[in-house]
Amino acid sequence: MANVRERKAIAAKMSLMKAIGKILKEKSYSKLSINLVSEESGVDKAFIYRHYESFEGLLKSYIEKQDHWLMNLEEVTKIPIVNHRKFMKDLLTNQFLGVYESEEFQQFLVWELGDKAGFTAKVSVEREILAKPIFEQCRSVFQDYRIDLNVIYAWWSAGIYFLILHKEVSTFCEYDFTKKQDVDEFLKTLAWMVDLLFDKLEADQKLEQMAVKAHKKGLSVEDVADITGLSNSKVRALVHSF
Template sequence: MAKLRSEQQIKKKVRKVVDGPIKSAEKTKKKILLSVGKLFSKEGYTGLNVTRIAGEAGINPRMIYHYFGSFDNLLRTYFGEKDFWDPFYNKLIANLLNNNRPLDADDIFAILHGQFDAILYNKEFQRAIHWDISEKSDVIRKISDEREHVGKRLFEQTEDRFKNTDIDLPASLALQIAGIYYLGLHAKINGSTFCGIDINTGEGRSRVENALKKIIEDLYKGKSI
């Protein structure tokens, strides 16, 4: 019995010795990734460098290379794990893809409304879109490619609905989404109006949302933009 108790104590000590460094490493990696998010949210991609991230995390800059190998790999890890969408929007997209049916006007509006909310209220998403159009980067390109892949699948589910018509749904939505992104960035960066509309106000947001809904309804009624 004494021998069995002794073996159990030894195993417990070994487990503690092993768990300690592992937990410490995971904690440090998490702290580094959180620091990337904080700086990116506050300053965008221009605020991201090894020195700034290490300072935010309160660690030696060499730790970043120790845990991630390189600065680029750190960014790939962060943005590869980052989810810019809220749970409701993710559930919406997952359901639309899993149902594998043509999208109706309400589905399209829900997708655009989710994009509109993200560009207005998600600081990191605003920064990501700004980075995407400001500088060529393999890191941010991957996010764009993933977004395009999802969009392509959704369009394929709906393309038969507009066959033999003069309506180009992808092109029409591209104009609307680009407009949403620009309006959002313009409002949040400059804080000014666009075409007399201030989307930082409830009234301004409602006007844009109503216009989006009307355009989509007209497309489904067979009217081109």
């Protein structure tokens, strides 16, 4: 059980985190300073230096507690991806909801985009390092199309960030992302797009299997190509690979 000193330290750290969040929500990242955080939290600056070494150390601790990626990546990367379709649906949905429901993290994203000093870049690099095992598992899924699944994910992920950050400005393509029904429609469509992507992959794989079986039953390469719509060179490559 924590003693009195430990409990006070925990309470002070919680006050600091709440103060940073309040400043971000009410004043923006540009107003963050050790003096303002200390004043807002009621925690002496000496405590900050003693427990976090610097104001930057305090901010890094705050960001790590708010960053959707950093909060989940370590756990996610421990599990091999068996079903890429389900994995991508879950990852994108959880990312959307995680960012959408955290006003503080939204402010951090704005901070990250405008951070000329490069402090938040350290956290961005850490995200990329933690995500690398996931990227490596996804890279080859669509290699037959010469398409990197990571690029597709980057495209959707960036769209999620922008639409959430833009929601207080105006509607976007007539959708109001402050309304539950429009958010639900977005998530439904996102899942449909993932299905569309993987449906094509699975359909093409089945077609290729049919081509190989047809050739094994005696059909010529030319006949198989004519029936399946695959090119002669593709059929030859398939039958030679089995």
